[in-house]
Amino acid sequence: MCGIVGYTGNKKAKPILIDGLLKLEYRGYDSAGIAVIEGDSICVMKDKGRVKALENLKGINDLKGTVGIAHTRWATHGKPSAENAHPHSDNSKSFSVVHNGIIENYVKIRGMLVENGYKFISKTDTEVIPNLIHYYYSMKEDGAEPPVSFADSPLVKGAKGFEVDKFLNAVHRACADLEGSYAIGVISKFCPNTIIAARKDSPLVVGKGEGENFIASDVHALLDYTKDFYFLDDYEIAEVSANEIKIYDKDLNLQKKELQNVTFDSSEMDKGKYPDFMLKEINDQPNAVRQTIGSKLNGKKVEFDKLSFDKEYLLTLNKIQIVACGTAMYAGLATKKIFEKFCSISTEVDIASEFRYRDPLVDDKTLAVFISQSGETADTIAALKLAKKKGAKTIAVSNVTGSSITREADYTIYTRAGTEIAVASTKAYTSQVVLLTLLAIYFAEVLGVDAKKLAGLKQDISKLPVQIEEILKNTDKIKEIAQKIYKEKDVFFIGRGIDYACGLEGSLKLKEISYIHSEAYASGELKHGPIALIENGITVVAIVTDPKLAAKTVSNIQEVMTRGAKILLVTNQKIKTDEFEMVIKVPETNPLISSTLAVIPLQLLAYYISKEKGLDVDKPRNLAKSVTVE
Secondary structure (H helix, E strand, O other), X not given: OOEEEEEEOOOOHHHHHHHHHHHXXXXXOOEEEEEEEEOOEEEEEEEEOOHHHHHHOOOHHHOOOOEEXXXXXXXXXXXXXXXXXXXXXXXXXXXXXXXXXXXXXXXXHHHHHHHOOOOOXXXXXXXXHHHHHHHHHOOOOOOOOOOOOOOOOOOOOOOOOOOOOHHHHHHHHHHHHOOEEEEEEEEEOXXXXXXXXXXXXXXXXXXXXXXXXXXXXXXXXXXXXXXXXEEOOOOOEEEEOOOOEEEEOOOOOEOOOOOEEOOOOHXXXXXXXXXOHHHHHHHOHHHHHHHHHHOOEEOOEEOOOOOOOOHHHHHHOOEEEEEEOHHHHHHXXXXXXXXXXXXXXXXXXXXXXXXXXXXXXXXXXXXXXXXXXXXXXXXXXXHHHHHHHOOOEEEEEEOOOOOHHHHHOOEEEEXXXXXXXXXXOOHHHHHHHHHHHHHHHHHHXXXXXXXXXXXXXXXXXXXXXXXXXXXXXXXXXXXXXXXXXXXXXEEEEEEOOHHHHHHHHHHHHXXXXXXXXXXXXXXXXXXXXXXXXXXXXXXXXXXXXXXXXXXXXXXXXXXXXXXOOEEEEEXXXXXXXXXXXXXXXXXXXXXXXXXXXXXXXXXXXHHHHHHHOOOOOOOOOOOOOOOOOO
């Protein structure tokens, strides 16, 4: 969450910083601000609201400084306000900081600083950072301890002076005291040409230019300026000036890091002919799925160049463990049955935030798959580290090359969805379902499963892009349905098997962008409680794509209709539809991958309902695209 940008060079920093923030606004958009070195001082300008609101601040266009940092916020500590917006400065206005993450021990640090005479303006955890940096910067150069310090601070104990630049050393010492997660950019009036950047459990990149350099939360903020990046790892600190980038490890040893070139189609950051990124990305799905299939399904064989699993290893497995959050977790649920059916390996799907805080039964006989569109999901990365510690081999499924999760995992496979900007994920979900299905087929082929059993599924996978195009050409009925139900207060989704997993994702999309209370239930569980919620006139979305379960689900539909529910049926089955008020037909396919098609009208339904309500489809309230904090 939150977006960070920094610039040092010979151009005016302000336009570059604002441009970067606009590209990162999907990471947070409740407040924004910039800090620029102006002569011998730091000018900080910030306010509540979207990035565009910064342009209305008096004097912002007069900023001439060529070194600065900027931030767009998703609030954690402290409500959205000008006071709580970043950047934050120390009491002396000598240091300014932008921060993504959560400082878990900020109360303790704040107390120590108050004892030493520091005062605080905001309610944020971040404000302790610039003051803590000032605290260490003000230490005597002989390393003498300040009057009050942390007993457990390794960098205060036995400090023997400044081995490197005083500014860098102060940031280094401050970071050693921080517990939790952080990606920070720091500027100081004492070193007016330098940005110090550091990270732990939150993403941060350094962009290399000609006579100018950059920092940012991710590469998308900077791709108009450079394609060359250093991806910082945990505990690394970067000292960035216009003509030089130095990267240090946690002990301040100078590192040699590989500069990575990022190829990118800038049109992916543009809405093109569409009014919203979400609608564009829904319509991108035929190509996203086609690219994901094409990268792995070569003729009749599935190939994963970066994977090296043999039959002997797969036969030792007791379990495949899929871990993810939100939409990515639902992609795992939609493919669980495929792994079990073709690989005969028990497959569990777990929420990352739950997995990491129990003692999961994972060992060297577990293959753990972690899914994250951004590759920066904090809970998923932490869960991956836990699984590795317990001896499991790990596979990351991501859409972003070089992201944190891909650097932590033993193996990485990529969806080819292209950049996804809208907060509500669409093309990433369908690409994840397809890629996981191909992974299951790959394992099955390694295990020697009869090729005839897999041939039909491969053929059906290859048809998916054209079938999605077919759905996207006929959206008028979905628009009509949205106009009928957009005023609903509650909507329920029901289905069985993979249709239930699809319902979970459809329900999530609706609540994310329309703010309608929505829940999905396994159809067979209705009589165990949920049917008590059914009232006269309420809308129930029923998904029926599995012929083996169709009759059962239709019976459940009758049960809710008897209680007065209006039915929206999404199906590819030959069902008598006369008694249903609303019906959306999707193409027939293998039931194992039917959610890839059935989810498309559900995405569109959520989109059109949100538009009917006049809401911001791309930036729904309280949500951000990349969840980099717990």
